[in-house]
Amino acid sequence: MTKIGIRYTKPRKLIFKALNHFSKPVSAAEINFYLKNKIDLTSIYRTLELMKKINIIEETEFGDGKKRYELMKNNKHHHHLVCENCGDVENIEMKEDNLLDKVKNKSSFLIKEHKLEFFGLCPNCQ
Amino acid sequence: MTKIGIRYTKPRKLIFKALNHFSKPVSAAEINFYLKNKIDLTSIYRTLELMKKINIIEETEFGDGKKRYELMKNNKHHHHLVCENCGDVENIEMKEDNLLDKVKNKSSFLIKEHKLEFFGLCPNCQ
DNA sequence: GTTTTTGCAAACTTTTTGCATGCGG
DNA sequence: CCGCATGCAAAAAGTTTGCAAAAAC
Numbered sequence: 001m002t003k004i005g006i007r008y009t010k011p012r013k014l015i016f017k018a019l020n021h022f023s024k025p026v027s028a029a030e031i032n033f034y035l036k037n038k039i040d041l042t043s044i045y046r047t048l049e050l051m052k053k054i055n056i057i058e059e060t061e062f063g064d065g066k067k068r069y070e071l072m073k074n075n076k077h078h079h080h081l082v083c084e085n086c087g088d089v090e091n092i093e094m095k096e097d098n099l100l101d102k103v104k105n106k107s108s109f110l111i112k113e114h115k116l117e118f119f120g121l122c123p124n125c126q
Numbered sequence: 127m128t129k130i131g132i133r134y135t136k137p138r139k140l141i142f143k144a145l146n147h148f149s150k151p152v153s154a155a156e157i158n159f160y161l162k163n164k165i166d167l168t169s170i171y172r173t174l175e176l177m178k179k180i181n182i183i184e185e186t187e188f189g190d191g192k193k194r195y196e197l198m199k200n201n202k203h204h205h206h207l208v209c210e211n212c213g214d215v216e217n218i219e220m221k222e223d224n225l226l227d228k229v230k231n232k233s234s235f236l237i238k239e240h241k242l243e244f245f246g247l248c249p250n251c252q
Numbered sequence: 253g254t255t256t257t258t259g260c261a262a263a264c265t266t267t268t269t270g271c272a273t274g275c276g277g
Numbered sequence: 278c279c280g281c282a283t284g285c286a287a288a289a290a291g292t293t294t295g296c297a298a299a300a301a302c
Contacts (some may be wrong), residue, residue: 120237
């Protein structure tokens with residue numbers, strides 16, 4: 001039996017830093033650009049995969065075929081308002097217990113997570 | 127000035143029929159398979175794009191990198207419960223005026239649409 | 253020193269584009 | 278007819294995989 005562990009390497013630190021810098025969901029390519037290609041895209045994908053698995057980031061899709069990732073700050077789950085014009089994203093928090101209770105009543109699914117995103121126009125683009 | 131129009135062609139009829147057959151969001155590839163490759167995938171993509179534009183289908187993403195499409199039956203917008211194990215989908219309707227009002231109060235975004243999906247385990251997979 | 257991680261190249265998947273041919277009204 | 282739509286081929290975009298070399302510990 002050998003010891004196993006996840007290593008906190010330089011690339012991983014940088015990717016974490018990048019995720020921390022953005023306060024919204026970003027794509028692998030955006031992280032890559034922010035880090036000025038210092039880290040290979042492959043490693044970014046693999047790191048994001050890992051971070052998702054150990055539950056420190058959340059994955060979102062805004063409908064343009066790119067996956068986006070965001071640090072889960074203090075386990076607080078939030079939602080997004082996405083501007084259809086400029087792509088800007090605003091975070092929004094909501095008490096959704098009611099909503100979840102309603103769904104639990106209506107269905108016999110065992111619900112583990114949910115995604116809620118709003119699309120429209122930001123103040124600047126209206 | 128020439129007249130312009132959208133034609134209701136055989137491929138489009140078939141794609142419509144396929145969308146009507148499934149009662150859940152399906153990918154271009156699933157439509158293609160259902161139609162036994164009779165229609166080229168390219169045309170399926172183009173037709174879906176068109177139907178989205180004229181607002182007779184809705185686009186959803188469940189997080190696996192494929193876009194899915196579903197007929198908008200009598201303008202009623204609904205949400206989905208997705209089984210993380212078998213991929214089965216259940217439709218769910220909800221009164222969400224409260225939710226939308228809350229968002230409108232909290233933010234100065236002009237909201238045009240929203241997406242709400244639940245992920246978990248269906249009765250069979252629990 | 254041994255295991256985990258990285259970078260590079262190549263593959264794969266989904267979606268898009270260009271263009272000549274064909275169908276619809 | 279004549280324009281819109283289709284199929285085919287090829288490309289693009291995003292993501293994944295294999296493997297040898299490098300970094301952690």
